[in-house]
Amino acid sequence: MTEEYCDCWEYEEPASLPLIGDEAPEFEAQTTNGQVKFPADYKGKWVILFSHPADFTPVCTTEFITFATMEDEFKKLNTELIGLSIDSITSHIAWLKEIKDNIKYQGLEGVEIKFPVIADIKMEVAKKYGMLQPGASDTKAVRAVFIINPKGIVKAILYYPLSAGRNMGEIKRLLQALQVNEKDGVSTPANWMPGDDVVIGAPETFAGAQERDIWMNDGDKTVHSWFLVTKKQK
Known part of the structure; x- marks a missing residue:
């Protein structure tokens, strides 16, 4: 009697991860504010998911x-x-109630998560x-941040490990940089803050580069x- 060998395995669909420029994956879900259909319910608005x-x-x-105080x-x-x-x-509601009723943090208390x-x-x-990453945990989502524009397009993705809290000021700064890019078609340099000079895109042709040789500093640019040319933010 011969032993049969089965080279078989159970296929598990890999976790997906939307990329920058992709349409945000659609979903319907229950939330602490009722049922939500995403991104349809947020058409015309930026979203930080x-x-x-x-x-x-x-x-x-x-x-x-921190997020609640910046809402x-x-x-x-x-x-x-x-x-x-x-x-x-039920867990969400109990936790948000505990925050409002009993948590004091950095001089803040009675904070309502709206x-x-x-x-x-x-x-x-x-x-x-792609919020589940087995190397970190099989049952807990990592600290993911997706910034999605009013057309439902993913514009930025941030990932943090379980152990490190996010910098909400940086998330806001990144959002503002993305909004300036969409509004004016410019880029933002390192450490840019709202009101700072922005960057004009580099030329994409040799003729364009040659033309830049006659550009002068004029108070605006x-x-x-x-x-590398910077100019005042509008």
């Missing part, structure tokens, strides 16, 4: 408090916040956005070289 590892965790709590700043930039973790809606938090027990949204 971010995941956190779990409710009732210390770093996540500091992030949510009006984001709204002035036509931007909505949406959080997510692999927890139930932006929606997605309940993703089945990990459906987390998998669509500064010619550092034929490939």
Whole structure:
């Protein structure tokens, strides 16, 4: 009697990850503010979609408090916040209530989380956005941030490990840089802050480079070289 050999394996679909320039994956989900259909419900607005590892965790709590205190700043930039973790809606509600009722952090207390938090027990949204990374955890989403423009296009992606809290000021700065790029077609240099000079794109032809040789500093633009020209932000 011979032993049969089966070279078989169970196929598991790899986690997807939308790339910059892709359409944001669609989903419907329950949130702490009710049912949401994404990105259709946010047409015409910028969105910061971010995941956190779990409710009732210390770093996540500091992030949510910080995001909540900046929500009006984001709204002035036509931007909505949406959080997510692999927890139930009941867990989300209990955690947000605990933050409001009992947490004091850096002089802040009574902070109400008004932006929606997605309940993703089945990990459906987390998998669509590549928020689950087995090297970090099989059951907790990493600290992912997706900045999505009013047309539902992914414009920026940030990933942080479970152990490091995000810099919300940098997320806001990046959002503002993306908005300047879409509005004026310019780029932003290292350490750019709103109001700083912006960068004019480098020429893409030899003739264009030659033309730059006659450009002069004129109070609006500064010619550092034929490939590096900055100008005042409009």
